[in-house]
Amino acid sequence: MITIAFLIVMLIVTVVLTLMGGGTSAPIGELALVSGVFIVFFCAGVYVAAALGMLGLLAGFALSERPLHLFIGEVIWIPSVNFVLVAVPLFLLMGELLLRAGLSERLYRALNLWFGRLPGGLLHTNIVSCAVFSAIAGSSVATAATIGSVALPYFERTRYNPRMVLGSLAAGGALGNLIPPGITFIVYGLITETSVGKLYLAAFIPGFLMAGLFMLVILVYSLIAGTPPLPEAVTWRARFASLGDLVPTAVLILLVLGTIYLGVATPTEAAALGVLGSLVFAAFAKKLTFDVVHASARSTARTTSLIGLIILSGFVLNYVLSSLRLPQALAQMVKGFALPPWGIMLIIIGFYMALGTFMEGFSMIITTLPVVFPVVIALGYDPIWFGVVITMLIEIAMISPPDGTVMYVLQGMRIRPGPITDVFIGVTPFVLIYIVGVFLMMLFPDIALWLPRILK
Numbered sequence: 001m002i003t004i005a006f007l008i009v010m011l012i013v014t015v016v017l018t019l020m021g022g023g024t025s026a027p028i029g030e031l032a033l034v035s036g037v038f039i040v041f042f043c044a045g046v047y048v049a050a051a052l053g054m055l056g057l058l059a060g061f062a063l064s065e066r067p068l069h070l071f072i073g074e075v076i077w078i079p080s081v082n083f084v085l086v087a088v089p090l091f092l093l094m095g096e097l098l099l100r101a102g103l104s105e106r107l108y109r110a111l112n113l114w115f116g117r118l119p120g121g122l123l124h125t126n127i128v129s130c131a132v133f134s135a136i137a138g139s140s141v142a143t144a145a146t147i148g149s150v151a152l153p154y155f156e157r158t159r160y161n162p163r164m165v166l167g168s169l170a171a172g173g174a175l176g177n178l179i180p181p182g183i184t185f186i187v188y189g190l191i192t193e194t195s196v197g198k199l200y201l202a203a204f205i206p207g208f209l210m211a212g213l214f215m216l217v218i219l220v221y222s223l224i225a226g227t228p229p230l231p232e233a234v235t236w237r238a239r240f241a242s243l244g245d246l247v248p249t250a251v252l253i254l255l256v257l258g259t260i261y262l263g264v265a266t267p268t269e270a271a272a273l274g275v276l277g278s279l280v281f282a283a284f285a286k287k288l289t290f291d292v293v294h295a296s297a298r299s300t301a302r303t304t305s306l307i308g309l310i311i312l313s314g315f316v317l318n319y320v321l322s323s324l325r326l327p328q329a330l331a332q333m334v335k336g337f338a339l340p341p342w343g344i345m346l347i348i349i350g351f352y353m354a355l356g357t358f359m360e361g362f363s364m365i366i367t368t369l370p371v372v373f374p375v376v377i378a379l380g381y382d383p384i385w386f387g388v389v390i391t392m393l394i395e396i397a398m399i400s401p402p403d404g405t406v407m408y409v410l411q412g413m414r415i416r417p418g419p420i421t422d423v424f425i426g427v428t429p430f431v432l433i434y435i436v437g438v439f440l441m442m443l444f445p446d447i448a449l450w451l452p453r454i455l456k
Contacts, residue, residue, distance in 0.1 A: 059317070090272055095133075098146070103278075136249065138181045164426050168426075177391055177394065182391060197260055200257070201451045205450070353400070
């Protein structure tokens with residue numbers, strides 16, 4: 001039903017844009033044709049990477065007289081040897097090593113001593129732990145899976161509402177790509193040729209703003225609905241003693257983000273330093289065994305292969321669309337619309353929200369960015385600002401029913417079986433707050449642009 005509704009929405013938008021575009025409706029018609037074929041592939045269960053590559057070839061044969069297929073080897077080779085892209089498997093490997101070395105459990109236990117006695121108790125610890133772990137993991141799924149595996153056993157012996165528990169973990173996981181060093185920013189920078197370092201600076205304040213808003217939701221909920229009995233009072237001595245468990249995470253954050261912000265290392269070099277640091281801490285924890293390294297490398301290779309195939313297939317499609325000049329024609333047509341720039345931006349935001357109900361977030365950015373980005377730039381919006389906004393929209397997609405990836409990861413990790421609707425209901429208030437965050441970014445763009453401007 002969601003897919004049928006989306007097809008109807010796409011049809012209506014196509015008709016409206018065609019009428020608004022007058023005699024320049026050819027690019028809209030071709031773009032609608034490409035979008036329709038992709039949706040058919042998606043509904044047929046074709047893997048996203050295969051769908052993108054096939055769509056690129058079909059569009060080249062059907063809409064161009066040039067032999068575009070002869071250039072595909074070169075098109076794939078250029079991004080595959082890009083130095084920036086090496087950061088993706090490195091960040092994934094760092095997160096895998098931290099999970100298997102038990103450092104994430106030490107992080108959660110220490111933060112619980114500091115935040116566990118707030119109204120909402122362990123729910124606050126979920127958000128803060130996810131926010132801190134996001135600063136070294138770079139992935140929403142990895143953040144949700146790692147903190148979820150540690151947090152869920154804590155709630156087994158408590159009377160917390162399971163919906164709020166799962167919702168807070170999903171919301172915290174959705175910070176994984178937004179708080180630097182998010183992998184989405186690396187892909188966005190690669191496609192749009194935007195500085196990844198500046199994107200990280202721009203995302204710093206929005207990321208922790210969203211974490212604060214999530215904690216505010218938990219606080220209000222706890223004051224209204226009540227909270228389970230809080231644990232016994234924790235002495236300040238115990239709190240300060242727990243800081244030792246935070247040292248590995250703090251050092252890795254300084255090692256990764258500190259070197260990027262200071263200009264000492266590129267994101268790729270910083271990711272390599274992070275892997276080295278995680279190996280050292282795993283050795284100190286006496287968890288650096290062959291089995292741990294092998295399992296971490298195997299999981300990293302599997303995820304990297306999936307991401308790499310999607311990226312390379314996306315580049316094939318992007319090359320074909322750019323050769324047909326569809327994005328450029330669409331950008332020129334948008335300039336002539338009667339709507340103000342903010343009105344068109346609202347349409348783009350609505351489009352991504354609709355798309356996120358049935359499409360995985362990472363695939364969204366690869367598929368749509370080459371078409372949407374020229375339009376956004378033609379409207380006069382800053383590419384750094386839009387990089388943060390589109391990342392937030394992708395994170396919303398990852399926790400939006402019915403197809404949010406993070407929700408299904410947490411559902412599969414539940415100790416006590418229950419319906420997936422528990423996760424859907426629990427995450428809903430956090431999704432609404434995330435949407436509020438996007439509109440705050442539109443009203444106050446300096447939330448993202450202030451830090452890159454003063455530190456340029």
